[in-house]
Amino acid sequence: MNKSELIQHLATRTGLSKAQATKAVETLFDTDDGLIVSALRENERVQISGFGTFEVRAREARTSRNPRTGEEIKIPATSSPTFRAGKALKAIFGK
Numbered sequence: 001m002n003k004s005e006l007i008q009h010l011a012t013r014t015g016l017s018k019a020q021a022t023k024a025v026e027t028l029f030d031t032d033d034g035l036i037v038s039a040l041r042e043n044e045r046v047q048i049s050g051f052g053t054f055e056v057r058a059r060e061a062r063t064s065r066n067p068r069t070g071e072e073i074k075i076p077a078t079s080s081p082t083f084r085a086g087k088a089l090k091a092i093f094g095k
Contacts, residue, residue, distance in 0.1 A: 003025065003029075006025060007021045007022050007025050008021075010024065010025060036054055039054075040054060040055070040056050040081050043056060048086070049086065050086045050087065050088035050089065051085075051086050051088070051089055052083055052084055052085045052086040052089055053083070053084045053086065054081060054082070054083050055081070055082055055084075056079050056080070056081055056082070057079065057080060057081075057082050058077065058078070058079045059077060059078050059079070059080070060077055061074065061075060061076050061077040062074075062075050063075070
């Protein structure tokens, strides 16, 4: 399911207009100023009971090797968003 299909299903299921459903989806998931992204930027965790948790995880800087040359490469520290499925969601699909 892509974004437009999600909007259509939301509108159908809730009785919202397509414009209202679009606004709801974008309010949550927009990558510029959506609620989830805004919380992650503030280093907050977004926990939706039964569904899952969005959070930012930090990876420390490390040294690795280029497999072609064997040369050491310094990989800088990074942060990336992650999602962990909640207990109820995992139960639907098995563990």
